[in-house]
Amino acid sequence: MTDVPPLAVDIDGTLTDGQGAIDHRTLPVLREWPAPVVVATGKSLPYPIGLCHFVGIEGRVIAENGGVVALAETDTLRFEGDREAAAAVADAYVEAGYSLGWREIDFVNRWRETEIAVARDQPLAPLESIAAEHGLEVVDTGYAYHVKSPDVSKGRGLEVVAGELGVDPEAFLAVGDSENDVSTFDVAGEAVAVANADDAALAAADRVTDSNYADGFLEAIGADSR
Numbered sequence: 001m002t003d004v005p006p007l008a009v010d011i012d013g014t015l016t017d018g019q020g021a022i023d024h025r026t027l028p029v030l031r032e033w034p035a036p037v038v039v040a041t042g043k044s045l046p047y048p049i050g051l052c053h054f055v056g057i058e059g060r061v062i063a064e065n066g067g068v069v070a071l072a073e074t075d076t077l078r079f080e081g082d083r084e085a086a087a088a089v090a091d092a093y094v095e096a097g098y099s100l101g102w103r104e105i106d107f108v109n110r111w112r113e114t115e116i117a118v119a120r121d122q123p124l125a126p127l128e129s130i131a132a133e134h135g136l137e138v139v140d141t142g143y144a145y146h147v148k149s150p151d152v153s154k155g156r157g158l159e160v161v162a163g164e165l166g167v168d169p170e171a172f173l174a175v176g177d178s179e180n181d182v183s184t185f186d187v188a189g190e191a192v193a194v195a196n197a198d199d200a201a202l203a204a205a206d207r208v209t210d211s212n213y214a215d216g217f218l219e220a221i222g223a224d225s226r
């Protein structure tokens with residue numbers, strides 16, 4: 001087949017099951033996809049790079065909601081955003097008596113270079129107001145609150161990746177589940193939300209799958225979901 005589109009795929013809520021584990025059925029599908037696969041996630045770079053490595057695909061990654069773009073084949077490693085402002089928000093939030101909500105050794109933020117993530121069981125309103133004071137915004141992925149620059153997005157990252165790969169961003173088929181995928185959906189030619197997606201992703205998608213989570217992903221790309 002020559003008309004198989006390149007894929008821009010989210011991780012949490014899209015390649016996972018309802019418990020957050022990667023669904024093993026997605027792995028051979030990603031490995032054998034005959035066009036470039038770009039992993040676009042809110043997670044810090046080591047997670048998606050590790051995923052690509054162990055799936056056995058080229059490292060093509062948009063991490064930190066677009067704050068980091070990494071493309072192994074072109075030696076690209078780009079950073080966007082304002083890490084100092086995000087760190088200042090985290091400090092002010094803790095100073096105000098709140099917590100980022102992770103364990104003492106914080107593997108969520110340890111390798112994060114352009115934004116800060118806060119656990120969703122922590123109060124959102126003060127985080128939003130402190131972020132706004134620093135010119136930043138809070139995005140709720142359904143897995144964490146991410147404090148990021150408003151001009152950084154997965155969609156902007158996809159434009160950069162597409163440029164590096166010499167592919168039209170509109171050629172991409174994007175699959176995702178939450179508001180941090182809306183910008184990807186806007187840039188890609190075809191946008192599919194899995195059925196468990198939040199309202200923002202559902203509204204931005206061209207179509208919505210019948211199935212949830214990884215079943216939805218496999219349905220979205222027309223893969224056999226046995």
Ligand SMILES: O=C(O)COP(=O)(O)O
Pocket residue numbers: 010011012013040041042043141142143144145178180
């Ligand atoms: O890190 C998160 O909060 C969500 O990650 P995702 O973008 O892969 O769904």
Ligand SMILES: [Mg+2]
Pocket residue numbers: 010011012013014141176177178
């Ligand atoms: Mg997601």
